[in-house]
Amino acid sequence: MDLEQKAIERVRTASEMSLALYGSPLVVTDSGGKDSAICREIVRRAGIPYEVQHNLTTADAPQTIYYLRENFKRLEQSGIPCQINYPFYKGERATMWKLIPIKKFPPTRIQRYCCQILKEGGGMGRFIITGVRWDESVKRKSNRGIFENFTKDPGKKLILNNDNDERRLLFENCSLKGKRICNPIVDWKDRDVWEYIESERLPVNPLYEMGFFRVGCIGCPMAGKIRWKEFSLFPTYKHAYIRAFDRMLDCIHAGGSKTRWKTAEDVFLWWMEVEQVEGQLKLEDFEEWRSENGKQMELE
Structure with missing residues (x-):
């Protein structure tokens, strides 16, 4: 069975489980990236009922937002329900720029709140x-x-990697109706993804044509040095992070905590992992800093 047909069969199985467990169709979560584009096509070809949702991160590139709007408009015209999920934190609408002062620490590879x-x-x-x-x-x-x-709770997590796994019966009949997940292209390689996109002529996010290898939040620490390119193309986001870091320092000082950072620019350079900055924290200093200020920090 080829990769496409295998993915379609996985989606059809998930659809049966969704209708049985929840009485609702599958939800395709669309990040705006290439893998989401393939998932939308796989689900369409599976011939099942489905919906599409996007979780608004508030830090996506403009190209991603426009791309999603166009896709949602096209899908809704064909009768597919689409929804934007706005983030909330402690009952209030959240953005990246609000979270940083609340958490009193920049998002990092270690702290991905x-x-x-x-x-x-x-x-x-x-x-x-x-x-x-x-x-x-x-x-x-x-x-x-x-x-x-x-x-x-990691102890209660169930992961099935065999399409014919006998344990799937337990999963299908589980009485707990929390979130269930199907990853139909989990075993696809990067080359499989791009070959499928090219052969089926799927429209993808224009960021890829601009040389991006990944599509996500601008400034994501997981992107490493590529962030410098992102901020050169989207300087407004750099300024937004620096303003958020400035408010973060105000919150730290207002709570009586200590920090070696003097300015928001210092925080930004540390966050971008620039070395030899006066008074700069190192990434390995994180645990020590957190223990000193743990009572004031919110790292839930």
Whole structure:
């Protein structure tokens, strides 16, 4: 069975489970990236009922927003329900720029509170489709499967990587109706993704044509040195982060905490991992800094 047909069969199985467990169709979570584009096409070809949702991160590039708007308009015209999920934190609308002062620390590879609040809040109580792939990281290879149940307790997480796994019966009949996940292209390689996009002529985010290898929040620490290119193309986002860091320092000082950062620009340079900056924290100083200021920080 080829990759496309295997993905279609996974989606059809997930659709049956979604209708049985929730009485609702599958939800395709659309990030605006290439993997989401393939998932939309796979679900369409599966011939099942489905919806599409996007979790607004508030830090996406303008090209991503325009691309999503065009897709949602086209999908709604063909009768597919589409929805934008706005992030909330402690009952209030959240943005990246509000979270940084609240958390009193920039988002980092270690502290990815932004993902938890801005990207993962949607789809609760539904069966969702994502474009997660093992090829993207070693960590995903070890903790993401074809079918999953979403839970904050690792001991209760169920990951199924075999399409014919007998344990799937347990998963299908589980009485707990939390978020369920299907990753239909989890075993696709990068070359498989691009070959499929080219052969099926799928429209993708224009950021890829601008030389981007990934589509996500502008300034995401997971992007490494590519962030310098992002901020050169989108300087407004750089200024937004610096303003947020300035408000963050105000919150730290107002709470009586200590910090070696003197200005918002200092924070930005540390965050961008620029070395030899006077008074600069190193990434390995993070745990020490957090222990000194732990009572004032919110790192939930």
